Amino acid sequence: xxxxxxxxxxxxxxxxxxxxxxxxxxxxxxxxxxxxxxxxxxxxxxxxxxxxxxxxxxxxxxxxxxxxxxxxxxxxxxxxxxxxxxxxxxxxxxxxxxxxxxxxxxxxxxxxxxxxxxxxxxxxxxxxxxxxxxxxxxxxxxxxxxxxxxxxxxxxxxxxxxxxxxxxxxxxxxxxxxxxxxxxxxxxxxxxxxxxxxxxxxxxxxxxxxxxxxxxxxxxxxxxxxxxxxxxxxxxxxxxxxxxxxxxxxxxxxxxxxxxxxxxxxxxxxxxxxxxxxxxxxxxxxxxxxxxxxxxxxxxxxx
Numbered sequence: 001x002x003x004x005x006x007x008x009x010x011x012x013x014x015x016x017x018x019x020x021x022x023x024x025x026x027x028x029x030x031x032x033x034x035x036x037x038x039x040x041x042x043x044x045x046x047x048x049x050x051x052x053x054x055x056x057x058x059x060x061x062x063x064x065x066x067x068x069x070x071x072x073x074x075x076x077x078x079x080x081x082x083x084x085x086x087x088x089x090x091x092x093x094x095x096x097x098x099x100x101x102x103x104x105x106x107x108x109x110x111x112x113x114x115x116x117x118x119x120x121x122x123x124x125x126x127x128x129x130x131x132x133x134x135x136x137x138x139x140x141x142x143x144x145x146x147x148x149x150x151x152x153x154x155x156x157x158x159x160x161x162x163x164x165x166x167x168x169x170x171x172x173x174x175x176x177x178x179x180x181x182x183x184x185x186x187x188x189x190x191x192x193x194x195x196x197x198x199x200x201x202x203x204x205x206x207x208x209x210x211x212x213x214x215x216x217x218x219x220x221x222x223x224x225x226x227x228x229x230x231x232x233x234x235x236x237x238x239x240x241x242x243x244x245x246x247x248x249x250x251x252x253x254x255x256x257x258x259x260x261x262x263x264x265x266x267x268x269x270x271x272x273x274x275x276x277x278x279x280x281x282x283x284x285x286x287x288x289x290x291x292x293x294x295x296x297x298x299x300x301x302x303x
Contacts, residue, residue, distance in 0.1 A: 022065050025263045028295070029177055031222060031302045033062065036184040036214075041066045046121045046155070046162035050148045050188075051169060052211050053130035054139050057256035059169055062181060063128060064093075072120055073128035074113065074147075095127075097147070114147070118154040121162050127151070131207060135252045137174045139217050144207055149200035156193050164188040166207060168214025175254055176241065177262075178222040178302030184214035222302050229294065230301050236269050237262075270295075 026033065035041075049071070053059055057075070064071040074097040097113045117127050133145030155162055166188040172180040188210060190203055224230055240261055248254045270291055277287045 019065055021263070022061060025259070025266075026062060026065060028266075028298050029179075029259055029262065030062075031178045031180050031299065033181040033183065034218075035066065036182075037186060038066075040165060040185045040187065042068060043126075043163055043165065044069070046124050046160055047126040047165065048121060048148070048152055048155070048162045049126060049128040049165045049167060050131040050207060050211075051128065051167035052139075052141055052215055053132050053135045054137060054169065055171060055174055055255050056135050056252045058259055059130065059135075060128065061256070061259070063167055063169065063183070066183070067126065069126055071126045071128050072117070074117070074130070114151055114154060117151045118158065121151070121155045122158055122160050131204075131211070137252050139170050139215055141208060141211055141215065144204040146200050146204065148207070149194055149203040152190075152203070153194035153200070161193075164190060166210040166214055168211050168216065170215050170217040172218035172220055173222055176222070176258070177237070178224070180218040180220055180222065182216045182218050184216060186210060186214060224302055225300065227301065229297055232294070233298075233301065236265075240265060 049063070051059065051063060060073050060075070064073060070093060072093045072095055075094040095113055095116055117129075120127055129148045129151070131144045131148045132142040133147065134142060136142060152162070152164065164187070166186050168182075168184045170182045188207065190206060192199060192202070194200060194203060241258065244254060244258045244261055248257050273294070274287060274291060277290065278284075282290075
């Protein structure tokens with residue numbers, strides 16, 4: 001038992017550290033993230049969050065990183081097929097949910113997903129659901145699935161009435177760095193206990209209205225300033241961009257994979273610059289100041 005809590009505590013610390021790193025990476029990856037009603041991210045107690053889903057895992061990364069609490073979220077089940085991925089994704093608070101396109105034989109597993117979500121909410125945790133049930137690189141809202149209402153119904157049956165929040169997330173572009181992101185979060189006041197199928201339909205109708213109001217696509221386009229720093233980054237970024245484009249084959253995963261690869265390779269890029277400057281016998285303090293300046297000025301590349 002002592003060993004279990006020791007491992008759990010270390011995993012919690014790792015998740016907290018990872019959240020800090022992700023926030024720093026998002027600061028570099030995105031030109032700006034505008035948040036409306038930011039104070040609602042501090043909500044405590046059992047919390048059910050639903051959002052639209054235009055940009056795969058990047059949506060979850062951006063939304064979850066803004067909460068100062070642990071957020072569990074439902075993710076497409078096929079990425080959990082390999083044991084190592086299942087372990088890693090579960091460690092990152094992801095819960096698999098299966099769609100018809102991933103095979104009818106897996107749909108029965110969603111009962112466990114709903115039960116796990118209900119248990120988490122009863123324990124006072126936060127659960128994020130992408131209510132469209134699918135990801136399309138579009139800001140046009142897709143028909144909402146019934147899973148969110150089912151989970152809320154299951155929690156209410158246990159005598160727990162969690163707060164519900166609706167989040168609209170929109171990007172000025174769905175591929176590449178320097179994006180501008182709009183996030184609008186609001187309380188979703190569904191003052192009715194869900195008891196019947198008509199209640200679930202009403203929930204989705206109201207959720208559709210709120211999400212359409214909250215999804216505001218930025219009008220500004222991302223442009224690149226042709227500064228010396230731009231030309232320093234260009235070979236590295238172009239290589240990563242083309243490699244990810246080839247691997248994802250124009251799928252909805254492009255941006256989230258690009259973000260992940262840049263997150264893990266950027267320290268290598270900086271290490272290479274450090275080695276070159278060190279080899280040129282540049283004094284160590286100047287090297288460190290140079291690298292810090294490169295990081296801080298990186299956001300100036302795009303506008």
